[in-house]
Amino acid sequence: MNLASLDLNLVVALRALLEERNVTRAGRRIGLSQPAMSAALAKLRRQFDDDLLARVGGHYELTALGEVLLDRTTAACGLLERLFTSQADFDPAVESREFTLAATDYSVTVFGAELARAFDRDAPGIRVRFTQIPAGIVEEPGALLSTVDGMILPHGIISGFPTTELFQDHWVFLVAEDNHEVGDHLTRDDVARLPWVTYLRAYDSPAVRQLGMLGIEPRVGVSVDSFMALPFLVAGTRRIALIPALLAERLRGSAPVRIMKPPYESVPLQEALWWHPVHTRDAAHIWLRETAARVASAE
Numbered sequence: 483m484n485l486a487s488l489d490l491n492l493v494v495a496l497r498a499l500l501e502e503r504n505v506t507r508a509g510r511r512i513g514l515s516q517p518a519m520s521a522a523l524a525k526l527r528r529q530f531d532d533d534l535l536a537r538v539g540g541h542y543e544l545t546a547l548g549e550v551l552l553d554r555t556t557a558a559c560g561l562l563e564r565l566f567t568s569q570a571d572f573d574p575a576v577e578s579r580e581f582t583l584a585a586t587d588y589s590v591t592v593f594g595a596e597l598a599r600a601f602d603r604d605a606p607g608i609r610v611r612f613t614q615i616p617a618g619i620v621e622e623p624g625a626l627l628s629t630v631d632g633m634i635l636p637h638g639i640i641s642g643f644p645t646t647e648l649f650q651d652h653w654v655f656l657v658a659e660d661n662h663e664v665g666d667h668l669t670r671d672d673v674a675r676l677p678w679v680t681y682l683r684a685y686d687s688p689a690v691r692q693l694g695m696l697g698i699e700p701r702v703g704v705s706v707d708s709f710m711a712l713p714f715l716v717a718g719t720r721r722i723a724l725i726p727a728l729l730a731e732r733l734r735g736s737a738p739v740r741i742m743k744p745p746y747e748s749v750p751l752q753e754a755l756w757w758h759p760v761h762t763r764d765a766a767h768i769w770l771r772e773t774a775a776r777v778a779s780a781e
Contacts, residue, residue: 492526574604583612601773638749676701676721677721679703713733717738
């Protein structure tokens with residue numbers, strides 16, 4: 483397809499139509515009259531050879547292709563917005579803008595909080611918004627990176643995108659204080675025998691893949707979309723959990739659990755800031771990356 487022949491205004495119209503599922507509301511949202519919005523819908527239907535919106539009773543529903551385009555249009559609009567707000571110069575002392583970073587609650591706690599303090603100190607007009615990393619990050623990392631300014635994630639989950647190295651950590655286990663099945667040292671038999679609490683999609687992580695290489699298949703009893711909740715889901719049970727050591731230390735004393743070394747040489751945890759290539763030469767984003775690296779080196 484020749485991009486020069488595309489009308490980018492149709493991208494904005496497509497997003498409004500797919501999200502509002504109503505021609506009048508979509509037109510009002512982007513400042514077009516109802517006839518102009520209807521004309522845009524007609525062009526889009528010809529472009530995709532699909533109705534996109536199908537009338538069902540007294541309302542419209544998305545067609546199968548419309549459902550597919552909904553997420554893609556949102557990502558495309560986010561990427562276009564970031565592309566056209568790129569700057570040649572950036573003065574953090576006087577600029578006013580918001581950066582959006584996708585991160586786990588672990589990364590926000592041990593690194594994001596200090597990053598936010600650096601913003602307050604050095605760039606009072608700069609805001610940061612942290613959003614949760616979705617479970618589908620492995621399948622479509624580019625789609626997510628196109629909608630945010632960066633993602634804080636360890637190596638070994640995704641690849642093929644530029645990164646700024648942040649900090650290193652290592653894995654430890656949590657065991658309930660009153661779990662008498664575990665002695666002073668955790669054994670491989672304990673890890674294989676006891677039920678687990680895991681963070682969301684732990685099987686995507688290099689640490690859990692390492693267990694598979696050791697012939698250990700975790701018996702997952704509970705999974706949760708929060709590293710911070712792990713100590714409380716282990717306390718008072720037979721369960722064990724794998725957690726980054728820096729966070730375990732931050733949470734020490736919050737729940738009656740023991741922090742124990744793995745009974746094997748575990749893979750390290752190297753956290754990095756990942757971003758879409760469209761940001762590489764943007765002055766504001768360069769400042770963000772340099773600030774993140776400086777904060778990480780001081781940790």
